[in-house]
Amino acid sequence: xxxxxxxxRIGFAAVVLTGLLGGxxxxxxxxxxxxxxxxxxxxxxxxxTQGTALNAIQGDIALMGSFDSVRISxxxxxxxxxxxxPRAADGVIHFSGVIPxxxxxxxxxxxxxxxxxxxxxxxxxxAEHQRVTVNARHVTAYLNDGQGTAMxxxxxxxxxxAGPLPPANALDLASPGTxxxxxxxxxxxxxxxxxxxxxxxxxxxxxGHYEVREQRPGKEGDWIAAASPYILQDQELKSVIExxxxxxxxxxxxxxxxxxxxxSWGDRVSKRGILTAxxxxxxxxxxxxxxxxxxxxx
Amino acid sequence: MVRSPRAILPLLILGGVFVLSATTGHGRAEAxxxxxxxxxxxxxxxxIVNAGEQCDGTSLDGATCSNLGFSGGSLSCxxxxxxxxxxxxxxxxxxxxxxxxxxxxxxxxxxxxAVFSGLAYPKSTVxxxxxxxxxxxxxxGQDARFQLSLAGLxxxxxxxxLYSEDAAGNRSAxxxxxxxxxxxxxxxxxxxxIPPTINADKAEVxxxxxxxxxxxxAPASPVTISIHSEEEAIVKAVTDKDGAYSYQFDTDELGxxxxxxxxxxxxxxxxxxxxxxxTFKVGTKNVEAEKKSAxxxxxxxxxxxxxxxxxxxxxxxxxxxxxxxxxxxxxHDGAVNLVDFxxxxxxxxx
Numbered sequence: 001x002x003x004x005x006x007x008x009r010i011g012f013a014a015v016v017l018t019g020l021l022g023g024x025x026x027x028x029x030x031x032x033x034x035x036x037x038x039x040x041x042x043x044x045x046x047x048x049t050q051g052t053a054l055n056a057i058q059g060d061i062a063l064m065g066s067f068d069s070v071r072i073s074x075x076x077x078x079x080x081x082x083x084x085x086p087r088a089a090d091g092v093i094h095f096s097g098v099i100p101x102x103x104x105x106x107x108x109x110x111x112x113x114x115x116x117x118x119x120x121x122x123x124x125x126x127a128e129h130q131r132v133t134v135n136a137r138h139v140t141a142y143l144n145d146g147q148g149t150a151m152x153x154x155x156x157x158x159x160x161x162a163g164p165l166p167p168a169n170a171l172d173l174a175s176p177g178t179x180x181x182x183x184x185x186x187x188x189x190x191x192x193x194x195x196x197x198x199x200x201x202x203x204x205x206x207x208g209h210y211e212v213r214e215q216r217p218g219k220e221g222d223w224i225a226a227a228s229p230y231i232l233q234d235q236e237l238k239s240v241i242e243x244x245x246x247x248x249x250x251x252x253x254x255x256x257x258x259x260x261x262x263x264s265w266g267d268r269v270s271k272r273g274i275l276t277a278x279x280x281x282x283x284x285x286x287x288x289x290x291x292x293x294x295x296x297x298x
Numbered sequence: 299m300v301r302s303p304r305a306i307l308p309l310l311i312l313g314g315v316f317v318l319s320a321t322t323g324h325g326r327a328e329a330x331x332x333x334x335x336x337x338x339x340x341x342x343x344x345x346i347v348n349a350g351e352q353c354d355g356t357s358l359d360g361a362t363c364s365n366l367g368f369s370g371g372s373l374s375c376x377x378x379x380x381x382x383x384x385x386x387x388x389x390x391x392x393x394x395x396x397x398x399x400x401x402x403x404x405x406x407x408x409x410x411x412a413v414f415s416g417l418a419y420p421k422s423t424v425x426x427x428x429x430x431x432x433x434x435x436x437x438x439g440q441d442a443r444f445q446l447s448l449a450g451l452x453x454x455x456x457x458x459x460l461y462s463e464d465a466a467g468n469r470s471a472x473x474x475x476x477x478x479x480x481x482x483x484x485x486x487x488x489x490x491x492i493p494p495t496i497n498a499d500k501a502e503v504x505x506x507x508x509x510x511x512x513x514x515x516a517p518a519s520p521v522t523i524s525i526h527s528e529e530e531a532i533v534k535a536v537t538d539k540d541g542a543y544s545y546q547f548d549t550d551e552l553g554x555x556x557x558x559x560x561x562x563x564x565x566x567x568x569x570x571x572x573x574x575x576x577t578f579k580v581g582t583k584n585v586e587a588e589k590k591s592a593x594x595x596x597x598x599x600x601x602x603x604x605x606x607x608x609x610x611x612x613x614x615x616x617x618x619x620x621x622x623x624x625x626x627x628x629x630h631d632g633a634v635n636l637v638d639f640x641x642x643x644x645x646x647x648x
Contacts, residue, residue, distance in 0.1 A: 053474075056640035076454045078476055080429040081610060083617060083639055098610070098639045100430045100646035101459040101474030108478045109336035109485050117476055118455065140636075146574075146644040148629055148637035174452045180431045184608030186600050188623050189615040197611040201429050203454030229611040258369065258387055 030054060030151065032136040033116055034158035041123050041162045043134055047078070048116035052143065052151070053104040057119070058084070058096035059139030059153070066127035069165075075206035078103055078117035081199060086120050095120065102144030125165045134158045172204030175253040176245040181228075183237070183257065194237060195229040198255065200245035208248040214239040216259070218273065237261050332416075332491075334477060337484040342379040342409050351379035351409055352449040363387070379409045380450030410481055411449035416490025417442045417568060418462040418470075419514045420541045424492065425648070427459040427472075430607070432648040438462070442516040442541060453481030460490060461647070464514035465542070468495040471574045472646060493573030494521055494543070496561045500578060502585035503549050509578060511535075511559055512544035519565035523547075524572065526558050537563070552580045596628055597645040605647045613638060 033046040045061060047054070057079070063070060072086045072093060079097035086095035097119075105114025126132050136156040143149040179200035185192060200207055212226040216239040223244065232241065237260035246252045342348075345355040353359055353375035363371040363386035371386035418424045424444045426434040438444045446460075459474045470492050479485050494515035503509040511523055518536070521543045525531040531552075535545040547559075560575040578587075599609040616622040616634040624630075628638040 055643040056636050058636050078455055078457060080457055081607075083614060083636065096636050096639075098636075098643045099457060099474075100643045100648070101427070101457065101472035102643070103457070103474070103476050106455060106476045106478055107332075107334045107487075109334050109480075109483070111334075114476075115478075142636060142640035144640075144644055146641060148640035150637070177429070177452060178433070178450070180433075182606060182608050184600050184602070184611070186612050188626070189612050195611065197607045199430065199607055203452045228607075229615075256387070 030141055030153055032059070032119075032139050032153055032156045034134050034136060034156050036158055036160050038160070038162040039166075041125060041165050043122045043124060043158060043160055045119045045121065045136065046116040047103065047119050047141075049104050049114075049141075051104060051114075053102035054141040054151070055100065055102040055144035056096070056098050056142040056148070057139065059094075060137050061086075061093040061095070061122070062135045062137060063088075063091045063093075063122075063124070063132055064135070065132035066130040067132050068125040068127055070125070071123040073121045073123060073206050075121075076118055076203050077120055077201075078106065079119060080201060093122070123165070124160065124162065126160070126162055131159055131161045134160055172202075172247065172249050172251065174202075174204050175251045176200045176202040176207060176247050178253065179243075179245060179255050181241065181243045181255050181257055183232070183241070183260070190229075190231050194232045194235055196232055196241055196243065196257070197229040198243050198245075199228065200243075200253065200255075202245070202247040202251075204251070205248040208246050208250075211244040211246070213242045213244070215242070216240065332475070332487060332489045334475075335486045335488070336480075337413065337486050347379075352381045352411075352447060354379050376450065380411065409449050409484060410451045410453055410479060411447065411484040412451065412456070412458065412477065412479060413445065413447045413484060413486045413488075414458070414460060414475075414490055415443070415445040415486070415488045416460075416492070417516045417565070417570075418444050418492040419464050419495075420517055420539075422462045422464060422514075424460055424462045427457075427461075427646075427648040429457055430459075430646065430648060440517070440539075449484075451479060453479055453483075455479075458487070459646075459648070460492060462492045464495040465540070466495075466497070466514075468497060468513070469574075469647065470495055471571070472644075473571070489568055491516075491563065491568050491570035493570045494561045494563050495573060496523070496559060496576050498559065498576045498578045498587055500584055501587045502579040502581045502583060504582060504584050505552070505554060505580050506548075506550045507584060508546045508548055510544055510546050511561070511576070512542070513561060513573075514541045515543065515561075515563040515570070516565050517541045519563045521545075521561050521563050523559055523561045525552075526560075526575075527552050549580050554580050596625075597642045599626060605642060605645050609642060610639075613642060 030050055030052050031048045033048050035044040035046055070088055079099055081098040084094055084096040086093050103117055106117045107114055124132055139153040141151050141153055179198055181196050181198035183194055183196045185194045210226050211223040212230050213221045213223045214234050215221040239259055241257040242254055244252055244254045342351055345357050347354050347357050347359040355375060358373060358375060361373060363373045368386035373386060374382045376382040418438045420440045420442050422438045424436050424438055425432055426446050434446050434448055436444050436446045455478050457476050459472045461472050462470045473490060473492060475487050477485055495513040497512055499510040515521055515537050517539050521535045521537060523533050523545055533545055535543040537543040556577060556579050558575040558577045560572045562572045563570045597605045599612045613626060613634060616626050622634045626634055628641040
């Protein structure tokens with residue numbers, strides 16, 4: 001037996017062994033878990049990967065029954081980038097998001113096994129004495145394999161009942177997490193104009209909204225409510241760009257980008273400054289001319 | 299910030315040690331030798347920078363705005379022993395911006411953070427991502443060991459990722475650690491082993507000729523190379539003092555067509571996951587491989603050698619729109635959908 005044939009046999013044995021042990025080539029099932037927290041009127045939508053590394057997921061959560069309101073919270077989600085942030089429309093919440101690098105289970109300190117990760121939470125106020133049925137359906141996850149291999153997840157169902165909504169938890173005192181806006185452009189989007197993009201997360205009450213301000217000397221900008229990506233007003237990239245993330249309780253964090261291009265002399269001086277300087281010079285010239293005229297012999 | 303691995307060792311004893319899984323490529327969370335433990339925070343405020351702290355009082359551990367990646371400004375230490383970068387400034391471009399909190403109530407709360415330690419490649423740089431953005435990097439010594447600390451976090455769930463780049467500029471696969479951190483606690487993620495890089499000298503090899511696989515990992519360590527064909531072949535190489543390895547593989551037994559090879563390393567009780575694979579073809583002629591760029595061109599939509607929030611935004615613009623540009627349809631199925639985002643997420647660099 002030559003060395004390669006031997007290696008092939010060893011390799012085959014290794015594949016069989018790893019297959020039996022759940023190793024390479026074996027794709028585990030993954031599940032959506034609907035976890036009821038009636039005391040908080042909360043249903044947590046969890047992803048249990050069962051050891052499979054997944055980097056994208058999409059699906060629908062359908063609510064059936066009578067309820068007064070439903071609020072969605074992505075606070076503390078394992079999904080840092082939402083393509084379609086979960087949003088309720090006609091009793092159905094569609095979502096799709098991306099986890100760069102993949103998610104294979106949540107690691108807790110000093111706990112021997114990985115746990116399911118939170119996708120998002122529903123805070124439901126059922127109508128009085130009513131039960132709401134929560135269904136997870138059409139859920140597809142994608143393997144972190146560089147090819148986008150799809151994997152359909154089984155249906156999940158939960159019958160949920162709870163009392164009236166408890167008062168909102170106002171204990172979040174922390175600012176949203178640090179975040180790093182970046183500017184970019186491509187000829188195919190926004191007519192080739194420069195935009196700024198960012199992604200901030202808040203582990204407490206969740207991100208409420210964002211604001212953007214562009215400023216340069218002599219041109220004070222206002223904070224403008226914005227979403228990422230935001231098309232920049234200053235396409236010369238000579239302004240300081242600030243992005244403010246504000247959570248739902250008003251805690252905020254500002255990320256700042258210095259200008260990509262230096263200001264010219266003309267950019268630094270405002271129109272009002274030029275006008276003032278011109279008028280001053282004209283006044284001085286007039287005074288000098290008058291002084292000379294008065295000194296001249298008659 | 300890089301600290302001696304010895305500094306964290308006693309603290310690891312505070313918690314139990316468990317072997318957990320880390321996410322890498324190939325769609326499977328592969329078992330490794332990673333442990334996640336809690337570190338007690340009792341030293342903040344003693345003006346000495348201990349493990350889990352970025353700074354302490356007046357001691358900034360040699361850090362400045364400049365070596366944290368900002369262009370200038372004044373660095374200070376917050377009451378929770380994390381850097382206060384609000385007075386640092388940053389140049390524009392595609393880099394990150396300075397951050398300042400406001401309205402928060404961080405003062406007086408014990409530091410919340412994470413410390414990562416493990417093995418990469420000698421004299422490389424290890425980059426740490428938090429929630430898909432680059433937040434820190436560390437130079438690696440000749441022994442390939444690294445340590446990175448991150449403080450100033452809030453309690454909650456985080457997706458941390460680490461990658462390195464070998465001497466030839468090839469990026470490793472992302473090693474991802476979704477970690478739950480309790481407010482006021484610091485978590486140690488130790489035993490991280492960045493998977494080796496692998497490359498091939500030929501894109502196509504004439505059947506029966508030799509193809510050379512090469513890459514980088516920890517120094518003086520055995521590397522297992524797995525070559526996928528109808529049957530898997532496994533061969534062994536050993537890295538030199540610089541972590542470089544190579545293996546000349548006889549393709550006589552491989553069938554005609556496309557194949558891939560990937561590698562993993564084991565050393566003194568630590569084992570890496572398999573890294574990114576290299577593809578090659580067994581055919582009728584020899585074709586030299588092109589030099590790999592650090593970021594695969596397909597996912598780098600704005601061609602800036604990084605795959606980050608800018609590329610995500612461009613892809614999101616074309617999501618579900620009709621007639622997207624062909625270069626954004628990463629799997630060539632005629633549409634920009636979540637499959638394309640999944641491909642981008644695999645190659646993410648932050």
